[in-house]
Amino acid sequence: MSVLTTQDTIIQTRDVSVFYGEKRAVNNINMDIERNSVTAFIGPSGCGKSTLLRSLNRMNDLVPSCRVTGSIVVDGIDINSEQVNIEGLRQVVGMVFQRANPFFKSIFENIAFAPRFHGMRDKRELEELVETSLRKAALWDEVKDRLKDSALSLSGGQQQRLCIARAIAMQPTILLLDEPASALDPISTMKIEELVMQLKEEYTIVIVTHNLHQAARISEKTAFFLLGELVEMNETSKIFTSPENEKTEAYISGRFG
Numbered sequence: 001m002s003v004l005t006t007q008d009t010i011i012q013t014r015d016v017s018v019f020y021g022e023k024r025a026v027n028n029i030n031m032d033i034e035r036n037s038v039t040a041f042i043g044p045s046g047c048g049k050s051t052l053l054r055s056l057n058r059m060n061d062l063v064p065s066c067r068v069t070g071s072i073v074v075d076g077i078d079i080n081s082e083q084v085n086i087e088g089l090r091q092v093v094g095m096v097f098q099r100a101n102p103f104f105k106s107i108f109e110n111i112a113f114a115p116r117f118h119g120m121r122d123k124r125e126l127e128e129l130v131e132t133s134l135r136k137a138a139l140w141d142e143v144k145d146r147l148k149d150s151a152l153s154l155s156g157g158q159q160q161r162l163c164i165a166r167a168i169a170m171q172p173t174i175l176l177l178d179e180p181a182s183a184l185d186p187i188s189t190m191k192i193e194e195l196v197m198q199l200k201e202e203y204t205i206v207i208v209t210h211n212l213h214q215a216a217r218i219s220e221k222t223a224f225f226l227l228g229e230l231v232e233m234n235e236t237s238k239i240f241t242s243p244e245n246e247k248t249e250a251y252i253s254g255r256f257g
């Protein structure tokens with residue numbers, strides 16, 4: 001079902017709640033996410049950040065006890081309507097997880113596998129896609145001479161950029177990043193942050209992070225969650241300098257977390 005949203009809003013949630021069985025993990029979320037921007041989800045452990053993120057490309061469908069209510073509109077489409085092709089949705093809304101999860105295949109195959117499965121057979125076209133995706137993920141220069149090596153021979157940070165390249169190869173509009181740098185060392189983290197800031201030119205990025213400095217460095221908008229509620233969403237600079245809600249103030253100043 002097609003729903004009208006403004007040109008600048010690419011994701012719109014209205015009264016979204018997410019339940020695991022009887023337990024409500026996310027409560028009545030209303031938010032608008034801007035196109036070609038970085039939005040950070042912050043908040044203490046268990047407050048529902050990942051659950052909400054996963055509901056943006058219906059990853060929660062994989063959890064049998066999970067139920068989503070309310071409306072989520074992505075690029076004009078109500079993603080929970082029956083007509084939605086879930087595989088197609090997950091191509092448009094790509095996802096990268098906390099732990100890099102490359103396939104047990106070569107670097108090349110990690111990128112080429114899904115596009116080939118979806119019908120891209122031409123060798124040259126696949127090679128171009130692999131190169132473009134790796135370039136966009138700022139990994140090409142590091143791997144161009146070893147594309148046949150196993151992806152598992154890469155460092156953790158390189159593997160995470162490979163997973164970003166793999167998502168990019170599906171030509172998404174939106175990238176959901178669930179704590180993509182939390183398992184990485186500071187230099188690899190910095191590379192991921194630089195990459196995110198480049199990628200927003202072309203994609204809309206929603207990132208869950210526990211690292212408040214990271215949220216402050218890379219996002220335009222920040223959403224602060226507590227106990228499943230969206231407490232406050234605003235310009236990142238405002239959230240970190242003069243938040244409207246005292247709970248946000250307490251969290252960002254480290255008084256709990």
Ligand SMILES: Nc1ncnc2c1ncn2[C@@H]1O[C@H](COP(=O)(O)OP(=O)(O)OP(=O)(O)O)[C@@H](O)[C@H]1O
Nearest residue numbers: 020025043044045046047048049050051052063065
């Ligand atoms: N698959 C699941 N089955 C049942 N309950 C779940 C499941 N996944 C998450 N939950 C519960 O939902 C609530 C929100 O969890 P979620 O992982 O979304 O929070 P979070 O803010 O992302 O936490 P963290 O920062 O620790 O990753 C928690 O109480 C959690 O225990």
